Amino acid sequence: ETGVTQTPRHLVMGMTNKKSLKCEQHLGHNAMYWYKQSAKKPLELMFVYSLEERVENNSVPSRFSPECPNSSHLFLHLHTLQPEDSALYLCASSQVASGRAYPNNEQFFGPGTRLTVL
Amino acid sequence: LAKTTQPISMDSYEGQEVNITCSHNNIATNDYITWYQQFPSQGPRFIIQGYKTKVTNEVASLFIPADRKSSTLSLPRVSLSDTAVYYCLVGGRMDTGRRALTFGSGTRLQVQP
Numbered sequence: 001e002t003g004v005t006q007t008p009r010h011l012v013m014g015m016t017n018k019k020s021l022k023c024e025q026h027l028g029h030n031a032m033y034w035y036k037q038s039a040k041k042p043l044e045l046m047f048v049y050s051l052e053e054r055v056e057n058n059s060v061p062s063r064f065s066p067e068c069p070n071s072s073h074l075f076l077h078l079h080t081l082q083p084e085d086s087a088l089y090l091c092a093s094s095q096v097a098s099g100r101a102y103p104n105n106e107q108f109f110g111p112g113t114r115l116t117v118l
Numbered sequence: 119l120a121k122t123t124q125p126i127s128m129d130s131y132e133g134q135e136v137n138i139t140c141s142h143n144n145i146a147t148n149d150y151i152t153w154y155q156q157f158p159s160q161g162p163r164f165i166i167q168g169y170k171t172k173v174t175n176e177v178a179s180l181f182i183p184a185d186r187k188s189s190t191l192s193l194p195r196v197s198l199s200d201t202a203v204y205y206c207l208v209g210g211r212m213d214t215g216r217r218a219l220t221f222g223s224g225t226r227l228q229v230q231p
């Protein structure tokens with residue numbers, strides 16, 4: 001257990017569905033992240049929410065929409081996904097000290113949500 | 119993330135020391151060097167982080183030369199459970215000024231009995 005939980009662990013959805021991934025961190029951290037890991041591809045940062053900065057990877061399609069209502073919760077809203085969006089979606093959190101923005105701080109990853117888009 | 123270069127794969131035997139080197143020529147002054155370990159279908163797990171010289175913890179050592187353009191993760195006496203993918207992560211921006219946003223391909227370590 002890393003102190004970062006993700007639900008659901010597995011999700012199968014059709015291209016017309018709308019679903020949300022949830023992440024919760026119990027570590028008191030002030031930054032949270034979404035990553036995508038496709039088969040045989042590098043782990044790719046999608047979004048960062050922290051006191052230092054908010055980063056959005058410009059290559060992420062608008063069908064992925066993040067929401068961070070507070071420092072402990074992070075959501076990834078999904079709509080009209082494509083089969084190529086099937087991947088492992090990982091959430092992470094970290095404690096960001098002043099002057100040490102991403103990725104210069106230790107990140108704690110959740111177990112991920114395995115998403116399959118049919 | 120600064121562009122990093124690591125060997126794609128390495129093989130070792132139980133009980134041996136394993137050294138994985140990462141090149142990061144465009145590391146910036148404020149960047150730290152962080153290594154993660156990832157098992158299949160799990161999130162990466164932090165191993166060690168350093169800025170310069172040598173850092174040691176209970177699982178690994180990290181050697182960083184004075185120019186900081188490379189780093190070496192050292193795993194003493196590996197076991198079968200160390201079979202995993204190891205990522206070197208360095209902050210900073212690419213030469214274009216844009217932030218690079220991937221972990222890189224990592225090094226797949228296979229430990230044999």
